[in-house]
Amino acid sequence: xxxxxxxxxxxxxxxxxxxxxxxxxxxxxxxxxxxxxxxxxxxxxxxxxxxxxxxxxxxxxxxxxxxxxxxxxxxxxxxxxxxxxxxxxxxxxxxxxxxxxxxxxxxxxxxxxxxxxxxxxxxxxxxxxxxxxxxxxxxxxxxxxxxxxxxxxxxxxxxxxxxxxxxxxxxxxxxxxxxxxxxxxxxxxxxxxxxxxxxxxxxxxxxxxxxxxxxxxxxxxxxxxxxxxxxxxxxxxxxxxxxxxxxxxxxxxxxxxxxxxxxxxxxxxxxxxxxxxxxxxxxxxxxxxxxxxxxx
Amino acid sequence: xxxxxxxxxxxxxxxxxxxxxxxxxxxxxxxxxxxxxxxxxxxxxxxxxxxxxxxxxxxxxxxxxxxxxxxxxxxxxxxxxxxxxxxxxxxxxxxxxxxxxxxxxxxxxxxxxxxxxxxxxxxxxxxxxxxxxxxxxxxxxxxxxxxxxxxxxxxxxxxxxxxxxxxxxxxxxxxxxxxxxxxxxxxxxxxxxxxxxxxxxxxxxxxxxxxxxx
Amino acid sequence: xxxxxxxxxxxxxxxxxxxxxxxxxxxxxxxxxxxxxxxxxxxxxxxxxxxxxxxxxxxxxxxxxxxxxxxxxxxxxxxxxxxxxxxxxxxxxxxxxxxxxxxxxxxxxxxxxxxxxxxxxxxxxxxxxxxxxxxxxxxxxxxxxxxxxxxxxxxxxxxxxxxxxxxxxxxxxxxxxxxxxxxxxxxxxxxxxxxxxxxxxxxxxxxxxxxxxxxxxxxxxxxxxxxxxxxxxxxxxxxxxxxxxxxxxxxxxxxxxxxxxxxxxxxxxxxxxxxxxxxxxxxxxxxxxxxxxxxxxxxxxxxxxxxxxxxxxxxxxxxxxxxxxxxxxxxxxxxxxxxxxxxxxxxxxxxxxx
Numbered sequence: 001x002x003x004x005x006x007x008x009x010x011x012x013x014x015x016x017x018x019x020x021x022x023x024x025x026x027x028x029x030x031x032x033x034x035x036x037x038x039x040x041x042x043x044x045x046x047x048x049x050x051x052x053x054x055x056x057x058x059x060x061x062x063x064x065x066x067x068x069x070x071x072x073x074x075x076x077x078x079x080x081x082x083x084x085x086x087x088x089x090x091x092x093x094x095x096x097x098x099x100x101x102x103x104x105x106x107x108x109x110x111x112x113x114x115x116x117x118x119x120x121x122x123x124x125x126x127x128x129x130x131x132x133x134x135x136x137x138x139x140x141x142x143x144x145x146x147x148x149x150x151x152x153x154x155x156x157x158x159x160x161x162x163x164x165x166x167x168x169x170x171x172x173x174x175x176x177x178x179x180x181x182x183x184x185x186x187x188x189x190x191x192x193x194x195x196x197x198x199x200x201x202x203x204x205x206x207x208x209x210x211x212x213x214x215x216x217x218x219x220x221x222x223x224x225x226x227x228x229x230x231x232x233x234x235x236x237x238x239x240x241x242x243x244x245x246x247x248x249x250x251x252x253x254x255x256x257x258x259x260x261x262x263x264x265x266x267x268x269x270x271x272x273x274x275x276x277x278x279x280x281x282x283x284x285x286x287x288x289x290x291x292x293x294x295x296x
Numbered sequence: 297x298x299x300x301x302x303x304x305x306x307x308x309x310x311x312x313x314x315x316x317x318x319x320x321x322x323x324x325x326x327x328x329x330x331x332x333x334x335x336x337x338x339x340x341x342x343x344x345x346x347x348x349x350x351x352x353x354x355x356x357x358x359x360x361x362x363x364x365x366x367x368x369x370x371x372x373x374x375x376x377x378x379x380x381x382x383x384x385x386x387x388x389x390x391x392x393x394x395x396x397x398x399x400x401x402x403x404x405x406x407x408x409x410x411x412x413x414x415x416x417x418x419x420x421x422x423x424x425x426x427x428x429x430x431x432x433x434x435x436x437x438x439x440x441x442x443x444x445x446x447x448x449x450x451x452x453x454x455x456x457x458x459x460x461x462x463x464x465x466x467x468x469x470x471x472x473x474x475x476x477x478x479x480x481x482x483x484x485x486x487x488x489x490x491x492x493x494x495x496x497x498x499x500x501x502x503x504x505x506x507x508x509x510x
Numbered sequence: 511x512x513x514x515x516x517x518x519x520x521x522x523x524x525x526x527x528x529x530x531x532x533x534x535x536x537x538x539x540x541x542x543x544x545x546x547x548x549x550x551x552x553x554x555x556x557x558x559x560x561x562x563x564x565x566x567x568x569x570x571x572x573x574x575x576x577x578x579x580x581x582x583x584x585x586x587x588x589x590x591x592x593x594x595x596x597x598x599x600x601x602x603x604x605x606x607x608x609x610x611x612x613x614x615x616x617x618x619x620x621x622x623x624x625x626x627x628x629x630x631x632x633x634x635x636x637x638x639x640x641x642x643x644x645x646x647x648x649x650x651x652x653x654x655x656x657x658x659x660x661x662x663x664x665x666x667x668x669x670x671x672x673x674x675x676x677x678x679x680x681x682x683x684x685x686x687x688x689x690x691x692x693x694x695x696x697x698x699x700x701x702x703x704x705x706x707x708x709x710x711x712x713x714x715x716x717x718x719x720x721x722x723x724x725x726x727x728x729x730x731x732x733x734x735x736x737x738x739x740x741x742x743x744x745x746x747x748x749x750x751x752x753x754x755x756x757x758x759x760x761x762x763x764x765x766x767x768x769x770x771x772x773x774x775x776x777x778x779x780x781x782x783x784x785x786x787x788x789x790x791x792x793x794x795x796x797x798x799x800x801x802x803x804x805x806x807x808x809x810x811x812x813x814x815x816x817x818x819x820x821x822x823x824x825x826x827x828x829x830x831x832x833x834x835x836x837x838x839x840x841x842x843x844x845x846x847x848x849x850x851x852x853x854x855x856x857x858x859x860x861x862x863x864x
Contacts, residue, residue: 015339019421023339030342044373067590117446117492118485119453122464126485129634130477137638140625207356214358218457218716220631225361231590232368233581233719236746239369246357246365253356368720371727459713469714472630472696475657 055237059244064231071227072248078141078221079210082148086209087202089153094160095186108157115154121215123147128219144216152209159205163198164190200264207256211249224248299476300483310466311487317383317452317462318491322445324388329395330434334425336400347396355393359454362386367458383455391448398440402433435506442499449492463487556612564774565610568642574610576603577627577635577644577766581719584742584802585647588626595624598738599763601794602664602785603645606765609781615790628716630696633657636768643778644766647739649698650813659771660764661778664791666810667736668757669702672743674725675752680732682756686710692721692730699735702759718743725751736761741802762810772816779812 015023045051058064096108115123124147131138138146167190175185214225224245232241300307335347354362366375367382377385406429414424434441456465467484471477559566568574578599579586586599604615604622611621627635627646635641636658647667650660671691673680680686687709693700695714704712713730715721721733722743733740740753765778785791786809795806 022421026340027342030340030346034342034346048373050372061591063591067593117450117489117496119450119464119488121453121457122467122481122484122488125464125468126477126481129471130481132634132637133475133478137640139638139640211356211358214360215454217360220626220628220635222626225358225364226626227590229364229719230580230588233723234587234590238723239365239372242361242365242369246361249358249361250353250356254352257356368723368727371723371729376727376729457716459715469695 050239055235055240058231058235058237059240064235068224068227068231068245068248071222071224072252074141074221075210075213075223078144078148078213078216078223079206082145082152082213083206083209085145085149086152086156089149090156090160093153093157094164097157097161098164112154112157115151116158118151120147120151120212121218123151124215125218140216140219140221143219144213144221148209148212152205152212156202156205159198159201160194163194163201166197167194197267200260200267203256203260203263207253207260210253210256214249297479299470299474300479303470303483306466306470307463307483307487310461310463311491313380313460314449314452314462314487314491317380317387317455317460318445318449320384321387321391321452322448324384325391325395325444325448326441328388328392330399330430332392332396333399333403334430336396337403339421351393351396354390355397359386359390359451360457362390363454363458379455379459383452383458383460387448387451387455391444391451394444394447395441398437398444399433402437403429405436406432438503438506439499442496442503445499446492446495449488449495453488556610559610559777563777564642564771565777568610573621573623574607574643575623575625575641576607577625577632577641577646578603579628579646579717580626581717582647582739582742583746584799585739586645587742588624596798597742598665598795598798599645599647600624601798602765602782602791603643605785605790605794606643606645606778606781609777609784628696629694630716632696632766636766639768642767646766647736648764648766649736649761650764651698654766655815657769658766659769659775660766660813661775662764662782662812663762663810664765664782664786665738665763666807667738667761667763669699669734669759669761670737670740670757671754672722672725672733672735672740672751673731673754675750677731681754683707683734683758686732686734689732690730691732691734692724693734694718694721697735698759698761703734706758722747722751736763738799738804741799741804745802762813776814779814782809782812 049055093108093112097105097112099105099108124144127138127147127150128140128143131143171189171193172185175189176182180188213221213223216223217226217229220226228241228245229238232238235241332347332350335343336351338344363383363386366386367379370376410428410432411424414428419427452462453464456462456468459465461469463484467480470480474480556569559569578595578597580588580595582597582599584597586595586597588595601615603624604618607618607622608615611618613621625635625641627641627644629646632644632646632648633654636644643661644658648660649667650663654660671680671683671686680689683703683706686703686707688711690711690713691703691707692713692715693703695716700712700714703710713721713724715724718733718735718739721730721735724730725733733743737753737757744751744753765782767774767778782791785794791809792806795804800806
């Protein structure tokens with residue numbers, strides 16, 4: 001359903017004539033107010049000379065765009081590697097946590113609870129400065145990816161676990177009935193189905209991960225944000241540079257979130273219930289659930 | 297280890313700053329988020345557009361990019377606040393998008409019958425919202441909102457990158473001045489745990505008391 | 511209607527993202543400077559190094575990784591329009607690379623990978639092996655010598671203060687008391703200003719371009735760091751900023767390298783002496799800092815600390831504070847005889863905050 005469609009479902013029934021009049025007035029008033037805000041902002045910009053062409057021109061020139069987009073390549077590289085690692089860690093954590101023995105379960109629980117409770121910024125900084133005295137020397141890229149993978153591995157572990165648990169018990173029972181071992185059942189029956197259910201949440205987590213790669217500027221990662229800063233100080237157009245790079249991020253993430261949304265709609269059409277991920281403090285995952293509700 | 301004990305006072309002050317940051321940002325984010333959620337479900341199309349624009353732009357940009365934009369970019373048009381205030385403003389705006397998403401899903405989960413009964417009683421839209429729908433919606437989304445709060449505790453660390461002396465900022469300064477990153481950052485981790493674990497418990501408690509399970 | 515609406519909203523971000531991806535695929539993400547057509551005046555053939563030395567390893571790798579500043583015009587700056595790197599530090603770095611790979615300053619670009627080394631990351635980069643050397647307005651001092659080694663110094667700078675041109679209330683470092691002054695985390699500038707103006711309100715970012723932004727925005731009233739760095743910002747400011755010319759410390763710039771690599775350090779020191787003797791040092795200065803209006807000084811004497819039998823007379827250049835009157839750069843003050851160098855190293859003048 002398009003996000004802008006009027007949800008009259010909420011009000012229960014169509015609006016009567018008085019209601020329609022009120023809505024019409026409110027529409028006019030709100031349009032006027034919005035226009036006023038936009039005009040004031042535009043005037044502020046122009047009074048400070050921020051509409052001058054020379055401030056915006058760098059972003060129409062290929063050499064600057066090329067430079068900035070090169071930074072995006074690094075962002076995507078870091079995100080891709082971190083995502084793969086995080087999924088591996090997440091799978092291990094989920095399967096361990098669903099294991100039979102408490103001694104095996106406990107470390108996985110500890111890992112997930114501990115790393116989800118820490119700021120990602122702290123983790124990244126830690127991997128960069130605290131490992132060398134211990135003998136490990138990660139590069140900037142490696143430290144960033146490691147930090148991202150550790151944290152997102154914990155979150156994905158919870159997502160995977162929720163996905164596996166959301167499957168009907170009958171699947172596991174049927175697999176046992178035809179003689180599959182627990183491990184075979186997991187690999188051939190449960191995980192593939194769970195994976196399809198988790199796809200929207202995973203894509204959503206990828207969006208969060210992509211945004212989090214920007215934290216790399218703390219340790220000197222040469223990504224889009226760092227390059228935007230260089231352009232800004234070089235051409236004296238800081239405001240425009242940051243606005244432009246924000247737009248790039250928004251564009252990429254909008255595409256990803258549309259993909260996630262499509263996946264989720266597809267899931268719902270196949271009859272799968274949206275994964276209950278309440279209790280996971282990752283915002284993107286929650287917003288998937290929220291938007292699932294919003295369209296329902 | 298010694299270095300942490302020597303600086304306990306500093307850690308304590310930094311934790312206070314983090315708590316201030318988080319609380320202020322959450323309150324503001326909550327207010328803005330509920331407003332945006334209401335806009336989302338409103339029959340007035342421009343308001344829905346504003347809410348969609350707000351959520352989609354802010355949610356899809358990294359917080360750190362927003363902070364750079366606000367702290368270094370918007371000063372060019374005269375918007376200039378201290379580092380702490382800037383962090384509060386940006387964190388509120390960013391977090392409000394998640395509050396909006398959560399609350400609007402809560403609103404939609406309120407049974408239609410409630411709204412219909414309210415209409416049958418002749419309640420207007422604002423009354424419907426304020427007396428019937430929002431109270432129930434908010435009780436449903438206590439758990440996700442709690443998660444948003446805990447996530448905010450963690451996101452507040454970004455303020456440390458912009459000179460605010462919160463837990464992360466303080467720890468970073470200590471590391472730069474002394475060459476003992478591991479114990480200093482471990483201390484910072486403990487400081488964050490001291491804040492986020494109890495917060496999780498309180499949220500759990502609140503949810504058990506208040507939430508409506510649907 | 512639903513799919514129609516959805517497609518339209520899809521299209522715009524998808525187009526932008528596709529454009530980004532195509533652009534990236536067509537271009538490279540090379541951080542190396544664009545090779546320039548070289549009018550070769552004098553080529554040096556690549557020398558051979560004994561096996562196992564850092565120089566030989568770098569030669570074998572085919573490239574040297576150098577940490578520089580990206581945002582200090584005149585000293586170390588990255589030019590986003592052509593991905594070139596400019597500044598005095600950059601030229602020194604290139605001349606060091608020529609010592610390993612041969613060729614000229616212009617042709618050696620393809621053998622160098624530059625990395626941004628903000629002040630607080632300089633030591634971690636060297637310890638991690640992220641870079642081979644650091645040439646990033648890196649002041650030599652004893653605290654740092656505990657974790658890294660230095661070749662040089664190759665320039666003697668002095669800390670100074672940058673203010674808005676219209677501001678006449680600040681004339682010297684003591685005037686900073688009670689005012690907001692900006693510096694960079696992990697720099698000697700930061701420590702020095704706290705020592706000289708204890709009542710000043712220090713605001714620290716991770717690089718100086720943020721400081722100059724803060725100065726423009728009025729968040730701070732002064733930025734303090736070394737004169738050469740400030741000169742670059744003055745030039746860029748189109749008259750908005752001025753330097754007080756009230757220097758208050760000595761900042762010997764050195765080439766940072768991994769601790770304990772004495773062979774590499776000796777090589778770099780030899781190379782520095784060579785370029786100082788044959789005029790390339792002066793030419794580099796003229797082409798970069800000279801263009802900002804600074805007069806070409808005499809290069810400071812190289813300090814080969816810790817090595818017995820160092821032939822050049824050395825100055826103990828490990829002080830960063832205490833001296834109020836700064837000695838002119840070309841005064842050689844032989845403090846001790848070279849045979850007592852180890853003792854020299856351990857007599858540290860109390861550095862301010864460790």
